[in-house]
Amino acid sequence: MVFSTPIFMFYFLVLTLFLYYIVPRRGRNVVLLVSSLFFYWWGERAYVSIMFLSTAIDYTHGLLVERCKARGNDKGAKMAVASSIVFNLALLCFFKYWDFIAGSLQSVGLTFMPVLGVHLPIGISFYTFQTMSYTIDVYRGDARAQRNILNFGTFVTLFPQLIAGPIIKYKDLGDQINERTCSTERFASGVQILMVGLAKKLLIANNVGMLWDSYKAMAPAELTVAGAWLGVLAFTFQIYFDFSGYSDMAVGLGRMLGFEFLPNFNYPYISKSITEFWRRWHISLSTWFREYLYIPLGGNRCAKPRWMFNLLVVWAATGIWHGASWNFLCWGLYFFALLMVEKFFLLKPLEKAPALVGHVYTMFFVMVSWAIFAIEDFSHLEAYLKVMFGLGGVPLANASFGYCLVSYLPILCLAALASTPLGASVYRRLGTRGQQAVCTVLIAGGLIACTAYLVDGTYNPFLYSNF
Amino acid sequence: MTKKFSIFLTVLFCAFIGGVCVISLLLPDKDFSPLENRYLQKPPKLSLETLGSGKFMEDAEDYVSDHIAGRDFWVAAKAWSERLSGKKENNGVYFGAQDTLINRVDTPAWEDTPAQQGVPAKQGLSTRLGYLDTLVGNMSVPVYFGLIPSAAEIWRDRLPAGAPTADEKAIIDQLYFSTGASTIDLYGALAPHSGEDIYYRTDHHWTSLGAYYGANAVLEALGLEPLDLNSYQKTTVTDQFNGTLFSTSGVRWLPPDTIDAYVPNEGIKVTSWFKGSPEEGSLYVDSYLDVKDKYSYFLGGNQALCVIETERADAPKVLVVRDSYSDSLAPFLTERFSEIHLFDLRYNLSSIKGYVENNSIDLVIVLYSFANFTTDTNLFLLGR
Numbered sequence: 001m002v003f004s005t006p007i008f009m010f011y012f013l014v015l016t017l018f019l020y021y022i023v024p025r026r027g028r029n030v031v032l033l034v035s036s037l038f039f040y041w042w043g044e045r046a047y048v049s050i051m052f053l054s055t056a057i058d059y060t061h062g063l064l065v066e067r068c069k070a071r072g073n074d075k076g077a078k079m080a081v082a083s084s085i086v087f088n089l090a091l092l093c094f095f096k097y098w099d100f101i102a103g104s105l106q107s108v109g110l111t112f113m114p115v116l117g118v119h120l121p122i123g124i125s126f127y128t129f130q131t132m133s134y135t136i137d138v139y140r141g142d143a144r145a146q147r148n149i150l151n152f153g154t155f156v157t158l159f160p161q162l163i164a165g166p167i168i169k170y171k172d173l174g175d176q177i178n179e180r181t182c183s184t185e186r187f188a189s190g191v192q193i194l195m196v197g198l199a200k201k202l203l204i205a206n207n208v209g210m211l212w213d214s215y216k217a218m219a220p221a222e223l224t225v226a227g228a229w230l231g232v233l234a235f236t237f238q239i240y241f242d243f244s245g246y247s248d249m250a251v252g253l254g255r256m257l258g259f260e261f262l263p264n265f266n267y268p269y270i271s272k273s274i275t276e277f278w279r280r281w282h283i284s285l286s287t288w289f290r291e292y293l294y295i296p297l298g299g300n301r302c303a304k305p306r307w308m309f310n311l312l313v314v315w316a317a318t319g320i321w322h323g324a325s326w327n328f329l330c331w332g333l334y335f336f337a338l339l340m341v342e343k344f345f346l347l348k349p350l351e352k353a354p355a356l357v358g359h360v361y362t363m364f365f366v367m368v369s370w371a372i373f374a375i376e377d378f379s380h381l382e383a384y385l386k387v388m389f390g391l392g393g394v395p396l397a398n399a400s401f402g403y404c405l406v407s408y409l410p411i412l413c414l415a416a417l418a419s420t421p422l423g424a425s426v427y428r429r430l431g432t433r434g435q436q437a438v439c440t441v442l443i444a445g446g447l448i449a450c451t452a453y454l455v456d457g458t459y460n461p462f463l464y465s466n467f
Numbered sequence: 468m469t470k471k472f473s474i475f476l477t478v479l480f481c482a483f484i485g486g487v488c489v490i491s492l493l494l495p496d497k498d499f500s501p502l503e504n505r506y507l508q509k510p511p512k513l514s515l516e517t518l519g520s521g522k523f524m525e526d527a528e529d530y531v532s533d534h535i536a537g538r539d540f541w542v543a544a545k546a547w548s549e550r551l552s553g554k555k556e557n558n559g560v561y562f563g564a565q566d567t568l569i570n571r572v573d574t575p576a577w578e579d580t581p582a583q584q585g586v587p588a589k590q591g592l593s594t595r596l597g598y599l600d601t602l603v604g605n606m607s608v609p610v611y612f613g614l615i616p617s618a619a620e621i622w623r624d625r626l627p628a629g630a631p632t633a634d635e636k637a638i639i640d641q642l643y644f645s646t647g648a649s650t651i652d653l654y655g656a657l658a659p660h661s662g663e664d665i666y667y668r669t670d671h672h673w674t675s676l677g678a679y680y681g682a683n684a685v686l687e688a689l690g691l692e693p694l695d696l697n698s699y700q701k702t703t704v705t706d707q708f709n710g711t712l713f714s715t716s717g718v719r720w721l722p723p724d725t726i727d728a729y730v731p732n733e734g735i736k737v738t739s740w741f742k743g744s745p746e747e748g749s750l751y752v753d754s755y756l757d758v759k760d761k762y763s764y765f766l767g768g769n770q771a772l773c774v775i776e777t778e779r780a781d782a783p784k785v786l787v788v789r790d791s792y793s794d795s796l797a798p799f800l801t802e803r804f805s806e807i808h809l810f811d812l813r814y815n816l817s818s819i820k821g822y823v824e825n826n827s828i829d830l831v832i833v834l835y836s837f838a839n840f841t842t843d844t845n846l847f848l849l850g851r
Binding site for chain 2: 005006007009010011013014017018042043045184185187188189191192207398399400401402403406407408409410411432436439440443444447448449451452453454455456457
């Protein structure tokens with residue numbers, strides 16, 4: 001099930017909240033566990049067994065790690081951590097990368113791996129990363145092992161962040177699983193953030209997404225230079241508002257249930273460098289890779305070549321995490337290259353230059369990166385990039401570009417504005433009275449507008465089926 | 468946030484989602500949405516099989532969405548919101564000038580496109596034309612082929628500036644050039660009258676006036692005497708017609724259309740096969756003027772076969788392979804034929820060849836609107 005459907009908003013959520021608040025405190029995790037399993041089963045059916053398997057295996061491994069550590073058996077603890085990582089990576093690799101590897105090998109003539117046509121379980125990249133963090137956190141002493149298997153199951157399956165993140169580390173959530181406070185204030189702030197997320201997804205992302213889809217579907221000869229850029233701009237906004245919208249919905253739903261998740265996006269499009277962009281974009285993924293891959297590899301406390309190698313590994317992994325396809329790997333390495341350039345000489349001049357230079361530079365490379373991200377087929381990508389840079393032999397603009405620009409200009413302007421903290425800072429400056437008035441209007445209006453788009457939603461894609 | 472305000476927000480939100488949920492559950496089930504002009508999703512069937520295949524979930528999601536409290540309001544609200552945000556179209560319908568809604572027409576491919584990633588295979592124009600030419604080869608009587616351009620082509624000047632739409636004229640010309648059938652120049656007949664009300668503003672069909680120009684194009688191609696509009700008395704049968712484009716677009720801010728009739732229903736016998744057996748029909752069915760689907764006033768709407776007999780015993784017998792555009796055309800054809808057989812491939816799977824021989828038909832017209840000819844999946848039956 002996905003959040004942006006009528007059945008989730010008006011049936012699943014209503015029933016879950018009702019049961020959650022009607023049962024005694026002790027029973028709430030059971031309500032969450034059962035509803036989360038139902039949530040996953042609804043979309044993935046048989047694959048819900050992965051949830052049971054994951055819960056059982058990681059639960060056992062966590063206890064094992066703790067017991068070994070208590071007995072001073074560090075080697076045993078390490079073995080247990082390794083075994084848990086192997087299990088999680090095996091799960092991820094089989095479902096996500098088997099067909100990709102097999103297909104790539106077959107295209108160079110090696111046929112020992114058959115292409116199985118495995119269907120990718122939704123959200124597998126998110127929850128395998130979360131469960132991996134668990135045993136590692138227990139080993140590092142950052143969290144205590146969870147003794148109650150129902151509570152652990154709740155952590156693994158928690159529906160607000162199950163299928164599209166954010167990736168929550170066990171050390172950040174473990175205590176809340178055991179004990180959390182639900183208050184009206186927290187619930188109401190959850191309503192606000194959920195509303196923001198729904199509006200981002202339904203009113204902006206889906207809207208500009210249609211624009212990108214029409215450009216993506218065009219043959220290169222039908223494109224125009226300005227049109228190709230407009231299309232990429234549309235995807236730039238689609239991916240941000242869709243992804244951060246899902247994260248906001250997760251944070252909001254979490255708060256309504258008494259949880260506090262860390263924010264996942266921090267206005268990435270106001271960055272003045274790529275380095276800054278990656279501190280603001282999909283924060284839960286970059287911190288995961290930093291803590292569980294980059295630092296264990298040695299981080300930057302080593303010789304320069306080794307440090308560069310560590311970064312290369314991290315960015316290759318980041319790329320391929322987004323989907324089992326070569327373009328995602330290229331996308332990751334593209335950022336590796338940019339970050340290297342910045343670290344070695346660009347960052348200093350950028351800081352001295354006027355802010356506008358940094359903004360333009362960052363958005364230019366970010367937009368190009370989204371073209372690489374969005375177009376999986378290399379020959380199509382090459383043709384599209386050529387058109388963007390005026391090498392496609394197509395006109396600068398045509399009538400249909402004019403039509404798209406006029407139709408989408410208001411929504412694109414709104415998206416640009418909403419990518420900055422301007423709205424939030426204006427809101428903060430209002431008095432209590434003003435805030436309450438604005439908030440009431442926005443929530444009521446948002447509920448009506450979002451319901452209208454939920455009900456008559458001819459276009460409502462789920463972008464993370466690759467992840 | 469103050470305690471009081473947070474209670475207010477919590478109540479507002481819960482009352483809204485809970486209210487929609489409860490009211491939707493209490494509302495009686497509807498099978499059909501007259502406003503949207505379509506059948507709504509039936510309650511999902513619960514069985515091990517539908518659960519295992521995921522069909523239950525898909526149907527349940529559609530069911531919830533189709534039977535949500537205030538659905539008609541939400542559909543209209545979305546169209547309004549699109550309009551306010553500067554969009555010039557909603558659900559594939561352009562908001563044209565002069566209060567006109569116009570269906571978006573995509574450029575069809577010449578070659579077949581295979582099925583991929585859940586999108587079913589599509590027949591290209593060459594394949595479609597191939598079926599027509601098989602029919603031409605099968606027949607011992609002459610076969611005429613007519614493609615009716617859509618409002619998007621004839622009323623290009625009413626489209627939003629730069630709105631993408633297929634170059635129907637060029638495609639029709641190329642199809643006419645390639646086919647072995649004799650052709651009917653409907654574009655040439657309609658285009659000079661683009662300033663007149665030849666299509667409905669809220670429906671994708673041509674009006675009776677448009678059908679009149681179409682009828683003369685047919686008669687000209689056949690070498691028969693043309694009709695004269697001045698010899699008819701125009702009767703406006705309703706001025707409350709909200710058509711198919713009203714339904715799909717969600718646009719609720721336009722005035723309704725009028726439906727006119729020209730040819731009097733005199734000395735004409737109509738036999739309709741709505742459900743497999745013949746029943747007495749009529750050129751005009753007044754009861755449809757009281758419901759949403761008012762275009763079905765003409766002949767009573769889609770049917771597998773319709774036979775219209777006139778008093779002109781010496782005139783030729785024609786078989787028209789039809790879509791719904793032919794329904795408002797048929798009254799004009801009664802002036803020049805003894806029998807008109809309207810044959811719909813979507814509901815009638817029998818052989819055209821056999822039918823033509825058994826009923827001693829003198830000529831066959833394959834008459835489609837551009838949009839139907841380029842998308843209908845039953846054209847292969849032409850070749851049988």
